[in-house]
Amino acid sequence: MFVLKILAYLFGYVTLVVSGRTLEKFINLATRRGIYFWDIRRLDADRIMIKARLNGVKPLRHIARDTGSRFKISHRMGLPFLLGQARRRKTLTFGAVFFLVVLYCLSSFVWFVQVDGNVKIADREILRAAREAGLYRGAAKWRFEVFAIEDGIKEKIPEIAWVGLEVTGTRAVITVAEKTLPPPDTGDNPSDIFAAKAGLVRDVMVLSGQAVVQEGDTVFPGQLLVSGEIWPPEALDPGGAILDVEPRLVRARGIVNARVWYEAYGEAPLVEEIHEATGREEKRVTIRVSGREFVISGPRRAPFKTYEVFETVREGPGWRNYALPVEIVTTVYRETKTRLVRHDRPEAVRLAESQAREILKERIPRGAKVLNERVDLVLAGAGEKLVRIQVIVETLEDIGEEKPRSP
Amino acid sequence: MGWRDLRKKVRRTMADILEIPGEIALDLPKIILVGNVQVIIENHRGIVEYSADSVRVVVPAGEVTVRGRELVLRNILPDELCIEGRIESLGFV
Known part of the structure; x- marks a missing residue:
């Protein structure tokens, strides 16, 4: 019954007031003709009120004539009437549509x-x-x-x-x-300073701890520079007896400046091949059904001798874990042309050098002071159309790296 | 016993044996009464009288009279109708 109500609303229905002497006959005839109506209510001795579908009103006219009764439409309900109203009130309709459009837009x-x-x-x-x-x-x-x-x-x-x-x-x-970070090391937990990279020590300044290296020493990565163990003076006495003394543990602090060398290598060809797009392109659309491809439009084979391929795949709509095994593949072939570019020697050198410097820039820490730098031309093998450049940079930097002592 | 009565008797016996519902085999109305608020009559043949106090419906075996107050024909289809209101009595003629 609920479905019937919804259908009635969708197709529109009217409330009719029927007046006549033989209203029962009117009802029976209409029912037998298949005109559906409902909510029949007696108003007085010769009037009833009924609800009927919009498409039943016309046949009811004939039945009313046959049974000698008349009817008047008292209310119109349902979608068709609302639409008619909407057509009359254009601004209101526009407002409602506008509202929905705005709502939709805002929801994105x-x-x-x-x-x-x-x-x-x-x-x-x-x-x-x-x-x-x-x-x-x-x-x-x-x-x-x-x-x-x-x-x-x-x-x-x-x-x-x-x-x-x-x-x-x-x-x-x-x-x-x-992240649960380890507590920042602000306290005086015992620690040592190790070399982070290889270098030649130029000066050592110890704030706390015991220096192990001195000026002029060559150190390797991982070598102990400043120790957090401080032995009492008597324990260091070479001639003295072995004493039962414990070292005092401190947090090693200090600056170990050392000269560090970096080298990087760059190369540039004298003749370079460049693939350039010529601007000509062809588009191909294919449907891929479970691995098999069907060309819808465009060329079957690649239309150019040298080309680049761009492929975009659009999958069909899926539902949960199920995906339609149909894909639309759009392939764009762009014709390319190979062009030889000749660099003269100075330009190739410049290119190679900037390439090498780019590498160095990443490796040299920000605080390092550049002492010296050298650009070497590395001899290329015979027949190679290459320029090879080696850049060596000498810096002065603090190579110390503090590491906590394991207890 | 006439030919007609014999046929009716045979029909009823067959319906009993095969356990076919009576309203199908014997062309009887099926009337559902829900409390005193609703009557559903299936297999009707049209209405004879309708007013707010009484509804008379033709059924294959005769006529059904529903009496009450504020009776409304909620629904009417070729073979089914539904009456709502405060029902006081239901009678067969």
Whole structure:
């Protein structure tokens, strides 16, 4: 019955007031003709009120004529009448449609950003990182990828171990898990200073601890530079007897400046092959059904001699774990042309050198002072059309690296 | 005993043996009364009288009279109708 009500509403129905002497006959005739009506109510001796479907009104006219009764429409209900009304009230209809469109548009933005799971890191900081990654109040949902935001936040705040972003409707919830960092080493836990890299020691300045190396020593990575053990003077006396003394353990502090050499190598060809797009391209659309491809439009084979291929695959709609085994593959072939570019020698040298310097830039720490640098041309083998360059940089830097003593 | 009565008797016996519901085999109305608020009559043949106090419905075996107050024909289909209201009595003629 409920379904009938909905159908009646969809197709529209009317409330009729029927007046006449033989209303029972009217009802019987109409029912036998298959005109469905309901909610029949007696108003008085010769009037009843009925509800009937819109498409039944016309046949009812004939029946009314045959039974000598008349009817008047008192109410019109249902969708067809609403539509008619809507047609008359254009501004209202426009407003309603406008409202829905605006609602839909607004629902594709993120309006609320929540942060969850943080203990030590302030919400503001996480929100700022999210903003930099592209998620903020008012961000369009199609403009960012969830995993990119997650990675971005993780990258910006190193204290975060894990970030989860969940966008539900217009709300985005950032869930973070903080790293449990070891307590910062501010105390005086015993430690030693070791060499972080190989170098030639130029000066040693000890603030606490015992220097093990001195000026002029060559040290290797991992070598002990300043020890955190301080032995009493009598224990160091070479001629003295072995005493039962314990060393005092301190946190070793000091600066060990050493000359460090870096070298890097760069090369540049004298003749370079460059693949350039000529601007000509062909598009091919294929349907891939479980491994087999059917060409819909475009060439069957690659249309150029040298070319680059760009492929985009669109998968069919899936449901849960089931994916339609149909894919639409759009392949774009772009013709390329190989061009030989000749570099003259000075230009190749410049290229090779900048390549080598690029490598060095990453390896030399920021605080290092450059003492000396040398650019060498390495002889290339006969017949090789290459320029090889070696750059050697000598720096002065603190090579000490503090490591806690294991108890 | 006439030919007609014999046929009716055979039919009833067959219906009993085969356990076919009576309203199908014997063309009887099926009347469902829900408390005193609703009557559903299946297999009817049309209405004779309808007013707020009484409804008379033709059925294959005769006529059913429903008396009450504020009676409304909630639903009417070629073979089924539903009466709602405060029902006081239901009678066969």
